[in-house]
Amino acid sequence: MCSLLLGRDRELAILVAACRAASAGRGSTTVVAGEPGIGKTALLAAVATSDLAARVLRATGVEAESAVAFATLQALLWPLRDGLDELERGQAALLQSVLELGPSVSTSTFAIGAAVLGLLSSCDEPLVAIVDDAHWSDVASQEALGFVGRRLEHERVALLVGVRTGATSLFDDRSFVRVDIAGLDAGAARSLLAQASPNLAAPVAEQLLEACAGNPLGLLELPSVLTEGQREGIEPLPAALEAGPLVQRAFAARAAVLSDAARSALLLLAASGDAQTALAAIDADERIALVDGETAGLISRRGRPRFRHPLVKSAVYGAAAGAERRAAHRRLAAVSEGARRAWHLAAAADGPDEGVAQALEAVAVQAGRSGGVAAQAQALERAAAMTSDERRADRLLVAGQAWRRAGRIEHARELLGRALDLATDDDTRGRIQLERGLNRLRALSYREAYELLSAEASRAAKTDPALAARLYAAVTLVANVYREAPPALASAEEAVRLAGRRGDEVELEALFALVSARMSRGLPPDDEDDEAVTRAAELLDKPELRTGEQPHWIAYSLAELERDEQARTLSDLALGEARAAGDVWSLCYGLYARAAVELVGGRLDAARTWAAEALPLAEQIGERWRLEQAQFVRVEIEGMRGSLATREDARVPSLAAGETPGAPDAVVALHLGRSLLALGRFEEATALLEVAAREFSAGTPRAWYRFITLDLAEAFAATRRRADAEVLVRDAVPGIEGCRLVRPRARLARVRALLAPERAIDVAFAQALVLLEEVPHVLEHARIELCWGERLWECGRSGEAVPQLEHALARFDALGAVGWSERARRALEAATGSRRPIQPRRTDVLTAQELRVARHAAGGMRDREIAASLYLSPRTVESYLQSAYRKLGVSNRTQLAGVLAAEGISALAAVAKNP
Numbered sequence: 001m002c003s004l005l006l007g008r009d010r011e012l013a014i015l016v017a018a019c020r021a022a023s024a025g026r027g028s029t030t031v032v033a034g035e036p037g038i039g040k041t042a043l044l045a046a047v048a049t050s051d052l053a054a055r056v057l058r059a060t061g062v063e064a065e066s067a068v069a070f071a072t073l074q075a076l077l078w079p080l081r082d083g084l085d086e087l088e089r090g091q092a093a094l095l096q097s098v099l100e101l102g103p104s105v106s107t108s109t110f111a112i113g114a115a116v117l118g119l120l121s122s123c124d125e126p127l128v129a130i131v132d133d134a135h136w137s138d139v140a141s142q143e144a145l146g147f148v149g150r151r152l153e154h155e156r157v158a159l160l161v162g163v164r165t166g167a168t169s170l171f172d173d174r175s176f177v178r179v180d181i182a183g184l185d186a187g188a189a190r191s192l193l194a195q196a197s198p199n200l201a202a203p204v205a206e207q208l209l210e211a212c213a214g215n216p217l218g219l220l221e222l223p224s225v226l227t228e229g230q231r232e233g234i235e236p237l238p239a240a241l242e243a244g245p246l247v248q249r250a251f252a253a254r255a256a257v258l259s260d261a262a263r264s265a266l267l268l269l270a271a272s273g274d275a276q277t278a279l280a281a282i283d284a285d286e287r288i289a290l291v292d293g294e295t296a297g298l299i300s301r302r303g304r305p306r307f308r309h310p311l312v313k314s315a316v317y318g319a320a321a322g323a324e325r326r327a328a329h330r331r332l333a334a335v336s337e338g339a340r341r342a343w344h345l346a347a348a349a350d351g352p353d354e355g356v357a358q359a360l361e362a363v364a365v366q367a368g369r370s371g372g373v374a375a376q377a378q379a380l381e382r383a384a385a386m387t388s389d390e391r392r393a394d395r396l397l398v399a400g401q402a403w404r405r406a407g408r409i410e411h412a413r414e415l416l417g418r419a420l421d422l423a424t425d426d427d428t429r430g431r432i433q434l435e436r437g438l439n440r441l442r443a444l445s446y447r448e449a450y451e452l453l454s455a456e457a458s459r460a461a462k463t464d465p466a467l468a469a470r471l472y473a474a475v476t477l478v479a480n481v482y483r484e485a486p487p488a489l490a491s492a493e494e495a496v497r498l499a500g501r502r503g504d505e506v507e508l509e510a511l512f513a514l515v516s517a518r519m520s521r522g523l524p525p526d527d528e529d530d531e532a533v534t535r536a537a538e539l540l541d542k543p544e545l546r547t548g549e550q551p552h553w554i555a556y557s558l559a560e561l562e563r564d565e566q567a568r569t570l571s572d573l574a575l576g577e578a579r580a581a582g583d584v585w586s587l588c589y590g591l592y593a594r595a596a597v598e599l600v601g602g603r604l605d606a607a608r609t610w611a612a613e614a615l616p617l618a619e620q621i622g623e624r625w626r627l628e629q630a631q632f633v634r635v636e637i638e639g640m641r642g643s644l645a646t647r648e649d650a651r652v653p654s655l656a657a658g659e660t661p662g663a664p665d666a667v668v669a670l671h672l673g674r675s676l677l678a679l680g681r682f683e684e685a686t687a688l689l690e691v692a693a694r695e696f697s698a699g700t701p702r703a704w705y706r707f708i709t710l711d712l713a714e715a716f717a718a719t720r721r722r723a724d725a726e727v728l729v730r731d732a733v734p735g736i737e738g739c740r741l742v743r744p745r746a747r748l749a750r751v752r753a754l755l756a757p758e759r760a761i762d763v764a765f766a767q768a769l770v771l772l773e774e775v776p777h778v779l780e781h782a783r784i785e786l787c788w789g790e791r792l793w794e795c796g797r798s799g800e801a802v803p804q805l806e807h808a809l810a811r812f813d814a815l816g817a818v819g820w821s822e823r824a825r826r827a828l829e830a831a832t833g834s835r836r837p838i839q840p841r842r843t844d845v846l847t848a849q850e851l852r853v854a855r856h857a858a859g860g861m862r863d864r865e866i867a868a869s870l871y872l873s874p875r876t877v878e879s880y881l882q883s884a885y886r887k888l889g890v891s892n893r894t895q896l897a898g899v900l901a902a903e904g905i906s907a908l909a910a911v912a913k914n915p
Helices: 009-023 040-048 071-086 089-098 109-122 139-149 186-196 202-212 216-225 228-232 243-256 260-272 275-281 284-295 310-319 322-334 338-348 354-369 373-385 391-405 409-422 426-442 446-460 465-479 489-499 505-519 527-539 550-560 564-581 584-600 604-621 624-641 664-678 682-695 708-718 722-737 743-755 758-774 778-794 798-815 818-832 848-858 863-870 874-888 893-902
Strands: 028-034 055-060 127-132 157-164 177-180
Touching (some): 040 127, 071 089, 071 127, 260 275, 260 284, 446 465, 550 564, 604 624, 604 798, 664 682, 722 743
8 A cells, every 4th residue: 555655745745734734723625636546545544644643534435325315424423423412402413313313303414514513623632534535425425524624714624535536526616725636757657566566578567657647556456457478578468558447357357256255245345335234234154255355455354344446346346247236235225224225225126116216205305304405316316217107207306306406407407308208197297397497497597487387377277276376476486587578467466366365385475476576567565565465474474384485585575665673573583494494595595685674774784794694605505596696685785885896896796697687787887886876976876877777677676666766866966967867856756755665755855855945955854854763764864964964065054064964974884884984974074174084883894704703692692503503613603703802802792792782783692593
């Protein structure tokens, strides 16, 4: 084994340095990548035996267990099982479930990743966690370890991951350090070959060196497949002299000459992926014969038997006949339980088998509960393959749904196409078409989704009202984002009609669509809007319906209808339940929906905090649609703060051109225009807001709620285009004054006051403020005071202007509305004739994540509770908290809470814990 390290001093030094840095509290993840036989395993083994002053954990991905959720994670964490009691209770329960030490818990790989991070962080000594052949690890383990790997900056943990170059895995993240293992240089390769095969003829050695291209395993093993004459240079070498295939053939040849008992034992070991299971299936003669496998250089029996290299395992399994493999899997199934038993039964079957299909469905249920969505999808797909009757279409459908949730959109599409071909009844066909439409929506193929769902909805309406209601609801959601579709309201109303007052998820889906459609039609809300939102909120009193995205959207809709407390209550409840269930997809949506709720009430500071948690979660989930929405909310908040200065600042990176409502240029124009308005750069703001006003017409979502024309009117007024401003105000009056909402009337009153004659400005602005006494809007209140002060100064009433401007500045500063603060400060300097230095808030020095942690700490949450809530480790929470203490000059939670309260920043009470 030592010879395989020839020429690897540089790579070994990099890995050892990473481990020693982790011992000092600077953890990291390093991916070691290379082709088969290049020496990854030898290199990682050398690290494990180095002088690291750290505890080493090791696991290896096993191809045979790649569909068993958390198989690799179980192997890695098993030595730490006694430390589970040190964790927060909910996280301990999660890992007990993963390690099969406790009952199953419904959760997600994100929640499990946070629990793993907590467990690693809680260890008293530094850790080096080594996962070899990670490309063969099950996806759930890869997701959890990837989650951990991105959060080791403050930990005493080094994660080393070995992957095969070109193999698909989740460790291609650019945030990980990557060490690509190339072939040995010429000198090291020549030295290794001479050491392993000193009697090769010189020309043969040169040909082998060229063929192996520095691959150490090839240099060691290729000579063994040559005849004596070939080694001496008397006979010609094989025509295709490739290291990989020939090495594997060499291993197979060694196994072929062993006894039947030895070959049977090796096949069981290759098929099991787990030495303990293989040993349980092996009989006495086979156990004795394992010695022959060691003598042949195929396995090592130190500790439990294991193959010397993955290529040995592949060679042994590949050389066996189909009947021999199936027999081996039957024997392994007899000594296995749970998911492993089901997968061995599937491998042992030589055709469809309903019993095996049902066993795989049970595995899928368990995997789904524990957050192993990919393992769930794999089990469901294999269950469908084991089905020969009409149930196959249904099983392909649920497999397609699972693959969509796992992010494999195109593979899901393929399965759904096969399911549709097999569907024999209208109900099955309709459900498949619904999923196909949602699949296309997630892929942002809006036209295809709209046409498919519309056709199927019309067909289903004749025979299945409930299914048709769901289809029409889906049509509505697509129509809201597909600009060439007819207005969405008709399909939403049809969904509600077909659903009736069922009181179930079908009615809620229909109402969700109706509320979305009504908010998108470009008209002020009326009694029908209120009735739809109220009914949806009533249904959401049922806990079983508070799943997915609906509760968060309805909370946002309540906020738009100025029912703020009800909106926050529902949002808090749904967010807490999403956290408790480990439902990161709903949680992500709920976080940026909550940011939007706070934005509706002008609470920019709170909105920014919620968005700061949503965006990294959206990035980690990796679903383009969610990431786009989270980015959109972030940019909208920054535009309202006045912190955007360039087009690039205002661009939503993942926004899809062409099919997205309000094309990217208009989105940029809207948010940058608002930011420049805040900064007082009125000419530039006017040009941009004119573009946005044209583009965001009545046909785009939330068009009426954007009030773009009122911002444009303010810009017109500031640039002496009074007549243009008056036209916009006149056009806006009927919709706003006829509306039941207060905040729009306050905005309109502010703009009217800007255009009022000098003698009437005090009354006009005062009336605007009176309106906000009914329904507060923090940002609008400050804007009214700012505009009032600016107009008083323009009229030569500087003394009266100053109090208004000072009040406005104080409110803007408290909100973190940097652009508005700058504009108010300039106005004050003009009114007073003296410079007004910036008075930053003490908390402005905190990063978004430090502020989030600080607010939780001020609310009384312990570090472990904060860590579980934010998917961080306790050590990382401690690091953020200590950084916040240092920046703010405080030393405990009580003082921290005092600083936040003094600056109007609310503490965050404990949320529902993970179970």
